[in-house]
Amino acid sequence: MSGESATTAIHKGQVDLLDFIDWTSVECLNQSTTHSLPNAIKQGYREDEGLHLESDADEQLLLYIPFTQVIKLYSIAFKGPEDEGPKTVKLFSNKEHMGFSNVNDYPPSDTVVLSPEHLQGKPVLLKYVKFQNVRSLTIFIEDNQTGSEITKVQKIQLIGSTSKCIDVEYLQMFLKIGGKIVYFEMGNDNH
Amino acid sequence: MVLEATMICIDNSEWMRNGDYSPSRFQAQADAVNLICGAKTQSNPENTVGVLIMAGKGVRVLVTPTSDLGKILACMHGLEVGGEMNLAAGIQVAQLALKHRQNKKQQQRIIVFAGSPVKHEKKMLEMIGRKLKKNSVALDIVNFGEDDEEKTEKLESLLAAVNNNDTSHIVHVPAGPNALSDVLISTPIFTGDGEGGSGFAAAAAAAAAGGVSGYDFGVDPNLDPELALALRVSMEEERARQEAAAKKAAEDTSKQGGEQQAGSQEASSQDATMTERASASTSEAENKTTDLMDDENALLQQALAMSMDEPAVGHDVKDTDMSEASVDDPELALALQLSVADSTKDQASQSEVLADQSAVSDILASLPGVDLNDPSIKDLLASMQNKSEPQKKNDDKSSNEEKK
Numbered sequence: 001m002s003g004e005s006a007t008t009a010i011h012k013g014q015v016d017l018l019d020f021i022d023w024t025s026v027e028c029l030n031q032s033t034t035h036s037l038p039n040a041i042k043q044g045y046r047e048d049e050g051l052h053l054e055s056d057a058d059e060q061l062l063l064y065i066p067f068t069q070v071i072k073l074y075s076i077a078f079k080g081p082e083d084e085g086p087k088t089v090k091l092f093s094n095k096e097h098m099g100f101s102n103v104n105d106y107p108p109s110d111t112v113v114l115s116p117e118h119l120q121g122k123p124v125l126l127k128y129v130k131f132q133n134v135r136s137l138t139i140f141i142e143d144n145q146t147g148s149e150i151t152k153v154q155k156i157q158l159i160g161s162t163s164k165c166i167d168v169e170y171l172q173m174f175l176k177i178g179g180k181i182v183y184f185e186m187g188n189d190n191h
Numbered sequence: 192m193v194l195e196a197t198m199i200c201i202d203n204s205e206w207m208r209n210g211d212y213s214p215s216r217f218q219a220q221a222d223a224v225n226l227i228c229g230a231k232t233q234s235n236p237e238n239t240v241g242v243l244i245m246a247g248k249g250v251r252v253l254v255t256p257t258s259d260l261g262k263i264l265a266c267m268h269g270l271e272v273g274g275e276m277n278l279a280a281g282i283q284v285a286q287l288a289l290k291h292r293q294n295k296k297q298q299q300r301i302i303v304f305a306g307s308p309v310k311h312e313k314k315m316l317e318m319i320g321r322k323l324k325k326n327s328v329a330l331d332i333v334n335f336g337e338d339d340e341e342k343t344e345k346l347e348s349l350l351a352a353v354n355n356n357d358t359s360h361i362v363h364v365p366a367g368p369n370a371l372s373d374v375l376i377s378t379p380i381f382t383g384d385g386e387g388g389s390g391f392a393a394a395a396a397a398a399a400a401g402g403v404s405g406y407d408f409g410v411d412p413n414l415d416p417e418l419a420l421a422l423r424v425s426m427e428e429e430r431a432r433q434e435a436a437a438k439k440a441a442e443d444t445s446k447q448g449g450e451q452q453a454g455s456q457e458a459s460s461q462d463a464t465m466t467e468r469a470s471a472s473t474s475e476a477e478n479k480t481t482d483l484m485d486d487e488n489a490l491l492q493q494a495l496a497m498s499m500d501e502p503a504v505g506h507d508v509k510d511t512d513m514s515e516a517s518v519d520d521p522e523l524a525l526a527l528q529l530s531v532a533d534s535t536k537d538q539a540s541q542s543e544v545l546a547d548q549s550a551v552s553d554i555l556a557s558l559p560g561v562d563l564n565d566p567s568i569k570d571l572l573a574s575m576q577n578k579s580e581p582q583k584k585n586d587d588k589s590s591n592e593e594k595k
Contacts, residue, residue, distance in 0.1 A: 030325045033356050056355070057325040097295045099326055 017158040022066040029062040046155035053153040066136040073131035077123040079155035085119040092138040196297040198285035204246035204276040206307035211366035219371040245281035246274040299328040306336030320352025329358040
């Protein structure tokens with residue numbers, strides 16, 4: 001994880017939300033069967049240059065990513081080819097089972113327009129207040145950089161924090177230096 | 192066993208009045224629909240099926256996807272033929288109906304019965320196909336009824352646009368002697384991409400083929416395997432037993448004349464009646480009959496021995512029977528010993544009876560080396576005569592038992 005932070009500069013206190021994804025219910029519409037979603041988000045696959053997510057019938061992609069617990073989304077990072085990488089990306093929080101026909105019926109929680117430099121893996125900060133209680137995330141890739149028939153995504157990284165746990169790295173460091181954990185009640189705990 | 196929501200699009204246009212499929216195109220189509228609904232609901236209980244009509248007054252959903260087979264069959268009842276088919280609208284409405292399915296985990300599938308000519312442009316159909324693929328909806332096309340090249344071409348291109356990894360299929364059914372349903376049973380539309388549903392299809396195929404096809408006992412092994420197995424086993428056992436009995440009969444006739452044969456034949460006929468009744472406990476029946484036969488043989492032997500040989504020999508025969516039994520059970524052995532002790536008396540008393548009734552002197556005279564005038568023999572005769580009367584009744588009873 002620290003290796004990744006060197007390239008993607010994860011903000012302090014935020015983690016890669018890879019571990020909190022509920023893999024059994026992950027869905028992706030209009031993906032090519034040979035180039036599917038795990039290639040873009042799974043550990044190891046997404047680092048592989050040869051594996052990427054590709055769209056099928058047209059250039060749009062609809063990803064549905066549920067989480068195992070409630071998380072807060074801080075930023076999102078994409079990696080893709082310059083020409084066929086995604087451009088306009090709409091994010092929907094807590095909307096289940098959307099289809100291409102009703103993506104435009106709801107206002108997105110946030111809209112991101114990616115530039116070629118973003119496609120190097122530079123994280124895009126999101127409207128943090130809109131993503132405080134995220135159970136599932138729907139990513140709608142509307143078009144790509146050049147308007148080609150197929151959109152290719154090499155890697156998608158979700159950065160944020162969970163509501164109840166503290167940062168694991170922090171905890172490890174804390175214990176290493178001889179700190180002790182004392183349980184105490186906080187005033188405004190968000191139950 | 193894929194969890195699936197299916198929408199079936201029925202063509203009830205004027206072209207369905209034609210009788211080139213028996214009894215009429217529409218009826219053949221209805222039968223096929225019923226069969227498909229049954230297969231889908233059977234392969235997975237959570238599957239849902241819905242039906243809509245494409246012609247008539249317009250595209251209309253008859254029943255939204257449900258797992259209730261009765262509801263589906265009921266809505267097929269009383270459908271009218273008329274109007275013109277609108278394929279594009281039909282598919283789009285079907286897609287919408289599937290979108291609003293209750294269980295979002297179900298895979299989406301549309302089955303289209305295209306009987307009348309297709310009036311849409313190829314491009315439009317391709318666009319529809321692409322849209323279906325984008326929303327991961329599979330499409331099965333049944334091309335029957337009107338047969339022209341353009342129609343086939345259009346439907347093929349539609350399939351090519353939709354097909355994603357061989358989940359969609361097209362079937363061309365020409366008019367002929369085979370019913371539409373029968374042709375469809377063997378297609379992937381029924382067999383569900385080669386996995387589940389084949390059980391139902393196999394059963395349906397068997398029923399269609401005409402049921403009883405020369406089963407051995409008039410019992411279908413598929414319906415009742417246990418009964419069929421029991422019948423087969425009992426038939427084999429009976430055959431084996433009859434052979435053994437016949438062999439034994441052949442041996443015994445040379446030894447002891449007709450009685451043995453009669454006894455064995457009686458036993459075998461008993462067996463025959465038993466198999467005719469086709470009892471499930473064939474092994475039990477077999478044991479019983481063999482026991483009976485053995486007992487009969489032993490008793491017959493005994494009777495013959497007693498009548499022919501000396502009493503001592505008969506006594507031995509009885510002894511051997513007893514000793515065989517005594518090996519198993521000590522209590523039984525004790526009882527037998529006592530009874531043997533009694534029987535020796537009976538044996539002797541039997542001979543006494545003989546001595547009394549038939550001219551004992553004659554018999555004794557016939558025995559070699561016995562001189563009636565011998566004083567010891569005279570004494571013996573006198574003592575036997577004294578004992579004979581009180582024991583006569585006992586003898587009668589025991590002799591009756593033995594004779595059985």
